[in-house]
Amino acid sequence: MTASRVLVLNSGSSSVKYQLLDMADSSRLAVGLVERIGEETSRLTHEPLTGPGAAGGKRVTEGPIADHAAALRAVSAELAADGLGLDSPELAAVGHRVVHGGTKFTHPTLIDDAVLAEIRALIPLAPLHNPANVTGIEVARELRPDLPQVAVFDTAFHSTMPEHVARYAIDAATADKYSIRRYGFHGTSHAYVARATARLLGKAEEDVNVIVLHLGNGASASAVHGGVCVETSMGLTPLEGLVMGTRSGDLDPAVVFHLARVGGMSIDEIDSLLNKKSGLLGLCGDNDMREVQRRAEEGDASARLALASYIHRLKKYIGAYSAVLGRVDAVAFTAGVGENSSQIREMALAGLAELGLALDLEANSVRSPEPRLVSAEYARVAVAVVPTDEELEIASQTYALVTG
């Protein structure tokens, strides 16, 4: 029996998403999610899709889960209860989403002590994400020391950005000394969606230019030229760019000086303000787009402002990336908001006919888990809705590395 299963861990700042896949046929054997880690109301949702447990469907466990290490042990126990545990000889590897890979990691990487130390050293550049990724690696190693562990980096796909795009226009020696440059994130998703969009158009990836809009809780845009990333909206950290659930995205850096000098705030307070209390949440008190849309519909002024601000920023990036690419073949929407909200897609593209963008409103209103085209027949640029699958992409890259 050849081991063909891969466990994928996608650890976020307060959650862990996981999937067990069989790479012999890319099927999913179990999926799950731990939410609200560190709170009293943590919740583990586990769904076995094969074996004796599958008939029972989803299992939800509620109660406090103190940290990521406890979350991963609970996940491991759920998998074991279905005979899908980390001790299984059919498991070939664990694939980890690692958010920041710096300039060093531009490909999926087999994790050893040195690699783990480097991922740890990158924590200051991704303080909300990399600590959880490190814990995921440590716990998986502890549970199965002999198993290959692979890191798949959010930054990797963006490492092809030209130097003049990646550089900030600041003193070069200072930038070099502190590794200050634009790295970009959500790269696994941008890569997957750009490729799937080319397939949807029936073209080779090399022949297609795509603007990918990954609109989840964190959100980012990228310009992909013939399969190669040439620009993305996130920068040194996942704070730059679009208006997000709780992050401000772009702002004048002088806002930080002003808050420190005039507002008397500490750097940590400002960090927390911009990362955790801004974006939609800061503008209207809600970070879930569904809630913002519901309130806006009812006429709530701050929700309308938040929605308008979110859309305006999105439009700016669509326009900018049209200019960067010169010729755009498709705009692809993905992640929680991009995949599910026909209204956001409609608002984002409204008035962009001059850029060749127009929706087929009926096609746009259909909900489906399949990749699909929603542009008007006459439109010069295709508009696609492509459900992202970071877990499948991480599993594929992990399996290719350990079997290659």
Ligand SMILES: Nc1ncnc2c1ncn2[C@@H]1O[C@H](COP(=O)(O)OP(=O)(O)O)[C@@H](O)[C@H]1O
């Ligand atoms: N039908 C919908 N309409 C609008 N927004 C939605 C819908 N479904 C999910 N979302 C949004 O998607 C977001 C989560 O997206 P997701 O890609 O899962 O994010 P993350 O991976 O960052 O947790 C939620 O904040 C929610 O607002």
Ligand SMILES: CC(=O)OP(=O)(O)O
């Ligand atoms: C990098 C990043 O923003 O990730 P997420 O959307 O999962 O928070």
Ligand SMILES: [Mg+2]
């Ligand atoms: Mg996400």
